[in-house]
Amino acid sequence: MTVLTTPRLTLTPVSLSDFDDIAALWQDEAFTRHITGRALPEEDVWSRLLRDLGHWSALGRGNWSMRTRDDGRYVGSVGVLDYRRAVMPALDAPELGWGIGGAFQGQGLAREGVEAALAWADAALQAPRTVCMIAPGNLPSIRLAGRVGFVTYAEGTYHGEPTLLLERVRFREPHLPPLRGKGDITPP
DSSP: OOEEEOSEEEEEEEEEGGGHHHHHTOOOOOHTTTTTTOOOHHHHHHHHHHHHHHHHHHHHHOOEEEETTTOEEEEEEEEEEOOOOOOEEEOOOOOHHHHHHEGGGSSHHHHHHHHHHHHHHHHHHHSSSSEEEETTTTTTHHHHHHTOOOOEEEEETTTTTTEEEEEEEOOOTTTSOOOOOOGOOOOO
């Protein structure tokens, strides 16, 4: 499985040994605020971890655990996913997802991890586009998505809640104009 490094992070495919760190992350209100809106019990975290391990086994991609290179502290996760989410409209390309603990937010670490995951996805998957979904109130993630090339292509719903669906197109036909208008990301 693929290990990625950035100037400040090491990204390793999730493993069982990450469980305690992931469980602690799911207790961090700064992390859960725009994902579930609540902490998750260890049983739910365990199920998510097993799902993510299965991603790597079945698809050769999934979530990476992000740790600081200097001292190995757990920062959060980033991944190239296929969760078959019940989002409308449906996601139809590899999904990028990320999240970091509150103690690490605002330091550019999420961007480092996202850029590394996107570079890996571009090289390994050769997918013409990647997608992500972000809660409309998650302004830091909306800004990060825009900085790495995502634009809004639809407003959808996920578990009855509004969500923004964004895409990052790798290849555009030279004769097509750049995306503008509805696709521009402008935080409310």
